[in-house]
Amino acid sequence: MLNNKEYINKIFQSNKPLIIYKTVGGYDVYTDFKEKIFLNSKNFKNFLNKKSLKLKSNIEELNCYIGFFGFQLLCENIKVKLPKQQSTNFYPGIVYKPQTIIKIRKNITIKSLLHNYKDLKFSLSRNKYFFQKKFNLNLNELQYSNLFKHFSKKIKLGETYQIKICQTYKNRSKIDAIEFFWKLMKINESPESFLIRDNDYSIISCSPETLIQKKKDVITTKPIAGTLNRTKKMTKNFANNFFKKNEKESKEHNMIVDMERNDLSRICRAGSVKINKLKSVEEYRDLYHYVTKIKGKLKKNISNHDIISAMMPGGSVIGCPKINTLKLLNSREKINRNIYTGSFGYINANGNMRFNIIIRSILNYKNRVEISTASGVVIDSKPKKEYKENYIKAKSLLDLFKT
Amino acid sequence: MIYIIDHEDSFTYNLAHLLEGFGPTFVSNYYDLNRKKLERSNIIVFSPGPGDPSHYPETQKVYKKYKGDKKIIGICLGFQQILYGENANIVPQKKIYHGYQSKIKVLNESALFKPNKIFLGGRYHSLKLKEPFKSSSLKITMRCVETNVAMAIEDTINNVYGFQFHPDSFLTVDGKFLIQKIIQS
Numbered sequence: 001m002l003n004n005k006e007y008i009n010k011i012f013q014s015n016k017p018l019i020i021y022k023t024v025g026g027y028d029v030y031t032d033f034k035e036k037i038f039l040n041s042k043n044f045k046n047f048l049n050k051k052s053l054k055l056k057s058n059i060e061e062l063n064c065y066i067g068f069f070g071f072q073l074l075c076e077n078i079k080v081k082l083p084k085q086q087s088t089n090f091y092p093g094i095v096y097k098p099q100t101i102i103k104i105r106k107n108i109t110i111k112s113l114l115h116n117y118k119d120l121k122f123s124l125s126r127n128k129y130f131f132q133k134k135f136n137l138n139l140n141e142l143q144y145s146n147l148f149k150h151f152s153k154k155i156k157l158g159e160t161y162q163i164k165i166c167q168t169y170k171n172r173s174k175i176d177a178i179e180f181f182w183k184l185m186k187i188n189e190s191p192e193s194f195l196i197r198d199n200d201y202s203i204i205s206c207s208p209e210t211l212i213q214k215k216k217d218v219i220t221t222k223p224i225a226g227t228l229n230r231t232k233k234m235t236k237n238f239a240n241n242f243f244k245k246n247e248k249e250s251k252e253h254n255m256i257v258d259m260e261r262n263d264l265s266r267i268c269r270a271g272s273v274k275i276n277k278l279k280s281v282e283e284y285r286d287l288y289h290y291v292t293k294i295k296g297k298l299k300k301n302i303s304n305h306d307i308i309s310a311m312m313p314g315g316s317v318i319g320c321p322k323i324n325t326l327k328l329l330n331s332r333e334k335i336n337r338n339i340y341t342g343s344f345g346y347i348n349a350n351g352n353m354r355f356n357i358i359i360r361s362i363l364n365y366k367n368r369v370e371i372s373t374a375s376g377v378v379i380d381s382k383p384k385k386e387y388k389e390n391y392i393k394a395k396s397l398l399d400l401f402k403t
Numbered sequence: 404m405i406y407i408i409d410h411e412d413s414f415t416y417n418l419a420h421l422l423e424g425f426g427p428t429f430v431s432n433y434y435d436l437n438r439k440k441l442e443r444s445n446i447i448v449f450s451p452g453p454g455d456p457s458h459y460p461e462t463q464k465v466y467k468k469y470k471g472d473k474k475i476i477g478i479c480l481g482f483q484q485i486l487y488g489e490n491a492n493i494v495p496q497k498k499i500y501h502g503y504q505s506k507i508k509v510l511n512e513s514a515l516f517k518p519n520k521i522f523l524g525g526r527y528h529s530l531k532l533k534e535p536f537k538s539s540s541l542k543i544t545m546r547c548v549e550t551n552v553a554m555a556i557e558d559t560i561n562n563v564y565g566f567q568f569h570p571d572s573f574l575t576v577d578g579k580f581l582i583q584k585i586i587q588s
Contacts, residue, residue: 158480158529159453161501251502254525258414258502258572265416270423275573321413324453379499379529 004108007118012178015125015199019066019096020181021346022193026105030066030098032117039069039093041076047095048304048347056349059101059111063349067095068196068203068358071337074313080326087336090201090365131173131369133401138168138335145383147332155379160328162255163319166374167390168335169398173369177202180362180400188285188396192356194344203339205361206396208282208289211314211343212307214353217298219307220276221264223316225249225256226290227375229392230283239288240281248380249290253279255378257292259315259322266310268296286395304347314357317341317374339363340372362397371397405586406444408433408462410452410480414527417571418450418478421579425586433461441465446474446586449481451569455530456480456487463488474562476585479528482565485556489541492533496552500526504574506548507555513544514559515584521548525574528567559588 002010011018011031018031037047047065056063072082073092100112114120139147144165151163181195181204192207210222226249228239243249257275264273273296282289298307318341319325340363345355363370375389405428409415415430422428429440433452441447447469449462456463459480466488469475477485483493507524509516532553536543541563545555556565564585570578 155501156495156499156529158455158495161453161527161529254502254504254572254574255527258417258525258527258569258574261420261573262413262416265420268420270420273420278573315413321411321453323411323413378501 002118004102004110007110008102008104008108011122013124014122015127016122017096017198019098019197020195021066022189022191026103028061029102029104030096030100031102032099032112032114032120033096034099035097037065037095038091039073039095041073041092044069044073044077044093045305048308057113059113060348060350061101061111062098062113064346065095065097066346067093068339068342068344069093069308069312070339070342071313074342075326075330077312078309078323080323080330082330082336085336086334088338088365088368090338090363093342094198127174127176129174129176131175131401132171135169135171135371135398135401138170141384141387144387148377148381148383148386150332151328151377152379154328155377160325161320162252162376162378163325163328164317164374164376165386166329166333166337166340166372168340169371169373169394171369171401172367173364173401174367175202175362175364175369177204177364180204183400183403184396187399190284190360194356196344201363201365203344203358203361203363205344205358207344207356207359207361208284209314209316209357209359210354211357212311212345212353212355214298214307214351216351218295219264219268219298220293220295221260221311222291222293223256223260223314224282224289224291225253225316225376227389227393228288229389230285230287234288236281236283236288239283243279243281243290248378251380252376252378253290253292255320256316257294259320260294263310263315264294264296267298267302267306269299272297286392304353307353312343312355313341314343317357317359319376337372338370341374360393360397362400404429404440404444405446405448406431406441407448407450408436408465409450410459410462412450412452412480414479414569414571415450417569418448421571421582422448422586424579425583433459436461436465444473446476449475449477449484451479451481451527454480455493456484459484470563471561475564477565478571479567479569482556482567483530483532485563485565486532486536486541489538491536493530494533495529496531498550499529501529502527502574505568507545507568508548510544510546512542512557513555514557515588516544516581523574523576524554524568524570525572526568527572531567
């Protein structure tokens with residue numbers, strides 16, 4: 001029989017559907033999916049609140065649904081309608097019920113509800129992979145700066161206080177998701193990284209942003225606002241000083257902190273929402289991020305759907321105030337964001353949850369690859385700088401296609 | 404009961420979170436008012452929100468109907484809505500304050516707060532009150548130290564109060580105290 005390492009290599013090389021999620025000290029691999037639920041705005045609420053979510057087996061980690069909610073699904077869930085956009089008709093959202101979890105830490109351990117999981121037959125992948133370096137970008141610098149000016153006017157009129165312009169890179173490729181994922185982890189391992197590989201699509205992401213971490217009745221969110229392009233000589237201390245002294249970055253961050261406090265306050269007990277760690281700096285390969293951690297204690301009788309509706313789509317990737325800014329964005333964005341600024345994660349039967357914001361992601365569907373990126377317009381922003389920031393954010397993903 | 408009229412802002416629930424500490428609090432959208440609950444409430448709060456007061460005629464009607472009858476409190480846009488209801492002009496300001504922390508000074512006109520006290524307040528506004536502004540009962544009771552822009556109003560005759568800054572923001576030092584003073588006045 002295969003040992004654990006041989007087994008995991010074999011399934012990586014196969015075309016078996018699986019999910020990898022970064023966790024503290026390693027990665028969790030979920031597979032042997034018993035159920036796959038296609039989500040849409042009609043069944044979303046029912047799925048989140050349904051009783052079968054409470055069915056229990058003796059392996060706690062497997063009493064969960066894991067998957068993604070697309071941006072459109074999350075908008076429609078809070079009754080924000082999207083106009084007709086250019087779309088690849090990708091799935092609005094999918095969740096899976098796993099029967100096997102493989103924990104990659106110093107050692108590899110496997111827990112499964114199936115007795116014979118190692119004997120299950122699956123074919124080795126015969127996919128023909130191909131990819132190219134060149135990408136098409138949906139907004140050039142001039143188009144970007146026109147949109148920028150349009151939104152700046154809206155800020156002056158008080159219709160929005162901060163708004164994130166999204167750009168999308170696309171090309172024709174079919175990538176080996178597993179290979180790309182590990183390549184990405186080598187250069188940019190971030191706390192909310194994940195991969196989904198299914199028969200007809202794959203997603204890989206090195207998201208740094210935790211949107212919901214719920215344990216019992218304590219809920220935590222960790223919004224990011226503020227990005228600094230990292231150069232070779234730069235230290236974390238330098239980044240810290242930069243953010244502290246930079247009025248524009250501070251104000252942008254303040255706004256997001258108050259907005260996330262607001263979203264938690266919708267579902268948390270009076271007086272329980274507290275800033276846990278204000279304005280710390282996190283370090284990544286190409287950039288530094290400015291991050292705050294906020295916590296609250298949930299009110300009684302709050303459903304999963306209440307939590308998702310209060311928190312998603314995550315405010316830090318949209319702007320502020322959420323509803324009006326979404327309306328302004330949607331009226332101007334011509335292509336569907338698909339998974340971008342949606343959310344990936346799991347809900348466990350014991351009520352615990354973990355969800356991220358899907359950014360720094362590659363979606364590969366129907367031999368098309370798309371990578372989206374966004375940065376914020378506030379009153380002191382400069383279009384040239386924000387345009388460049390978008391490129392910096394996409395860079396480590398675009399680089400994967402060069403080697 | 405405290406009734407908060409939400410102008411679909413992303414800061415309304417920070418305010419609700421504060422107010423819940425002082426009594427039962429109900430929040431509804433400005434386009435979806437619960438008339439019975441509004442009637443039963445003793446305090447009505449106008450939330451912050453995008454745009455300018457002329458975008459929200461429903462809230463203006465509520466102000467006209469209940470002014471003098473119930474305590475009314477306005478925050479940011481809500482503050483401007485009260486002034487707009489008193490025929491003030493709300494105009495764009497040169498410098499825009501979104502996520503800004505400013506020094507704010509209490510004026511001698513304040514009946515509730517200690518005159519000359521200076522504290523830090525969090526601001527989210529691109530519009531301001533155009534001055535001079537004259538009213539027989541409404542007094543400007545706080546100003547921005549740097550720009551002199553009106554930051555608070557009090558009308559102790561009609562029980563109407565407002566802040567241009569956000570007592571609900573983490574940028575405001577001791578915002579809870581400011582709200583408490585008004586609730587208990």
